[in-house]
Amino acid sequence: MSFNTFGHIFRVTTWGESHGPALGATVDGCPPGIEIDAGFLQHWLDKRKPGQNKNTTQRKEPDAVEILSGVFEGKSTGHPIQLLIRNTDQRSKDYGDIVEKFRPGHADITYWQKYGIRDYRGGGRSSARETAARVAAGGIARAALAQLAPDLSITGYMTQMGEKHIDRARFDWDEIARNDFWIPDAAAVSEWEAYLTHLRKDAHNSVGAVIEVVAQGAPAGLGAPIYGKLDTDLAAAMMSINAVKGVEIGEGMAAAGLTGTENADEITMGPDGPVYNSNHAGGILGGISTGQDIVVRFAVKPTSSILSTRKTITKAGEDTEIITKGRHDPCVGIRAVPVGEAMMACVILDHMLLHRGHVGENQGRIG
Numbered sequence: 018m019s020f021n022t023f024g025h026i027f028r029v030t031t032w033g034e035s036h037g038p039a040l041g042a043t044v045d046g047c048p049p050g051i052e053i054d055a056g057f058l059q060h061w062l063d064k065r066k067p068g069q070n071k072n073t074t075q076r077k078e079p080d081a082v083e084i085l086s087g088v089f090e091g092k093s094t095g096h097p098i099q100l101l102i103r104n105t106d107q108r109s110k111d112y113g114d115i116v117e118k119f120r121p122g123h124a125d126i127t128y129w130q131k132y133g134i135r136d137y138r139g140g141g142r143s144s145a146r147e148t149a150a151r152v153a154a155g156g157i158a159r160a161a162l163a164q165l166a167p168d169l170s171i172t173g174y175m176t177q178m179g180e181k182h183i184d185r186a187r188f189d190w191d192e193i194a195r196n197d198f199w200i201p202d203a204a205a206v207s208e209w210e211a212y213l214t215h216l217r218k219d220a221h222n223s224v225g226a227v228i229e230v231v232a233q234g235a236p237a238g239l240g241a242p243i244y245g246k247l248d249t250d251l252a253a254a255m256m257s258i259n260a261v262k263g264v265e266i267g268e269g270m271a272a273a274g275l276t277g278t279e280n281a282d283e284i285t286m287g288p289d290g291p292v293y294n295s296n297h298a299g300g301i302l303g304g305i306s307t308g309q310d311i312v313v314r315f316a317v318k319p320t321s322s323i324l325s326t327r328k329t330i331t332k333a334g335e336d337t338e339i340i341t342k343g344r345h346d347p348c349v350g351i352r353a354v355p356v357g358e359a360m361m362a363c364v365i366l367d368h369m370l371l372h373r374g375h376v377g378e379n380q381g382r383i384g
Contacts, residue, residue, distance in 0.1 A: 023254065026374065027161075027367040029154040033102075035139030035146040041101040042150040044157050046370065047087070049095030051161045058082045058100070058156035064355040065152045079105065082153050093157075100153045104146075117331045118339050122321035129332065145259045145349055148356040155359020158366040165369055168234035171361050173354040174199045176314070179216070179224035181209050199354040217347040223320035226350025230255075230313045230357040232365055235300065237308035238376070239368040246304025247311075247368055254360040255315040260349050263316040267299020282309075290383055311365075315357060317350040 022030040026046045033040025059082055066080040080102055087098030116137050119126040124143035128135040135141060162169055174193045176183050183202040193199055196206045216222045240247030252264045265271075272280055275297070283294045293309055300311035322341035329339045346352060 023257065024363060024367045026370040027158065027363060029151070029363060031147055031150040031154070033104075033147070033150065034136050034141040035104075035144035036136070036141075037104060039101055039103045040147065040150050041099065042154040044087070044098040044100065044154050046367075047093045047095070047098055047157055047161055048165075048370070049093055051093040051157075051164055052091055053084070053088050053093055053098075053157060053160045054091055055082055055084055057160060058084075058153050061152050061156045061159065061355060061359065062102070062149060065149060065352050080149050082156075093161075098157060100150065100157075102149050102153060114342065115339065117333070118337060119329050119332075120321055120339060120341055121327045121329050122318070143259065145346070145352070148259060148353075148359075151258075151363075152355055152359045155355075155362045158359070158362035161366050162362060162369075165366070166234065166236065169365070170233050171230065171358050171365075172233070173228055173230040173358040173361075174201050175226055175350055175354060176200075176229050177227035178209055178348055178350060179212065179226070181205065181212055198351055213347055221324035223323050223347050223349075225319045226317050226348055226353070228315055228317065228350055228353055228357050230315075230361045232300070232311040232361055235306050235308070235311050235365060236369075237306055239306040239365065239372055240301065240304045241371070241375070242304055245371070246301075247306055247364070248299070248301045248304060250364050250368065251311075251313050251361065254364050255313060255357060258315070258317075258353060258356055258360065260317045260320070260353070261315050262318050265299075265314040266301060267312050268297045269299075269314060272297065286384060306368075311361075313357070313361065315353075317353050320346050320349050 021032065022028055024046065028045045030043040031040070032042070062080045062082055083101040085099040085101055087094055087096050115125070119129070123140065125135060125137070125140070128143060139146065172190070172193065175198050178198065183200055183205055187204055188201045189203060190201060192203045193201050196203070198206065198209050200206065200209065213224065216224055248266045252266065255261055255264045268275065268280065280297045282297055285292050285294070291308070293307065296309050296312065298307065299313065300307055300309040324340055326338050326340050329337060331337055
């Protein structure tokens with residue numbers, strides 16, 4: 018078992034390595050008749066691709082996606098959709114110094130301990146390059162959602178980078194796409210950029226981040242009790258992203274500091290159905306969506322490949338030191354934003370299809 022597949026009905030299998038000839042995804046379970054073209058998928062990949070500005074890795078990859086199967090005359094056939102993204106700017110020589118050494122904070126040592134072999138060129142499967150395939154698959158999910166749930170939108174943004182936090186009093190949805198950091202706070206952009214530039218150029222260091230992803234317009238009723246919870250699958254999806262070390266739904270860990278009266282989202286009856294006076298639950302109760310915004314937050318650790326000297330060991334068990342060369346993101350959280358959006362899209366579509374197969378139109382009515 019290699020565990021390269023996620024999803025129940027809408028299933029995505031990713032394949033390929035950071036410095037191999039190509040990577041991609043096999044998407045199975047997409048409903049037939051969904052309008053899909055490479056240009057639509059490319060829009061989402063362009064949000065994630067490297068080398069777009071000085072705040073991300075300078076590896077230049079067009080991330081041009083090719084659709085090899087499962088789409089005929091611009092529509093999905095209901096059969097597996099094969100997506101291919103070719104690697105064009107590998108510099109494997111940058112990793113010659115780590116053939117025998119393990120980078121601290123990276124998966125080098127655990128891959129070696131598990132498999133007895135590892136692709137040291139950029140980390141192979143452990144590289145964040147793998148997430149390009151997820152974003153392509155997320156584009157398929159978005160295309161299906163556009164037809165099945167046209168009022169649904171998914172938006173991700175950064176809320177924290179190291180010691181810098183957004184000011185939610187200045188939250189501006191329109192600002193998110195206008196800056197390199199995907200932050201909804203225009204006043205913070207220059208400060209964040211100066212902070213990251215210092216870490217990258219002067220300190221030869223990296224920094225972690227927190228990303229929030231919100232799904233607006235999701236219907237009530239998605240998810241199932243106990244082992245089929247929507248938040249269970251969302252948490253697993255976000256946690257599976259390379260470098261993610263923590264996931265929260267709604268208030269998350271902060272809920273531990275609230276009282277019951279503060280945390281419980283009161284409900285009144287509105288003209289179009291239930292109305293909640295707050296959303297501490299993050300749009301999910303008992304594993305089932307409420308119809309409110311679904312709010313997921315995840316923390317990304319600092320990039321492990323840095324130009325500062327670190328202590329490590331070799332495969333022979335000898336103590337040594339290492340400096341990781343190459344082109345790396347000083348804050349991998351920046352390009353994790355579209356990845357989080359893609360995973361949200363895949364999980365929500367999967368649960369819509371599960372719901373349709375299990376319950377159909379037999380839902381409880383209120384009012």
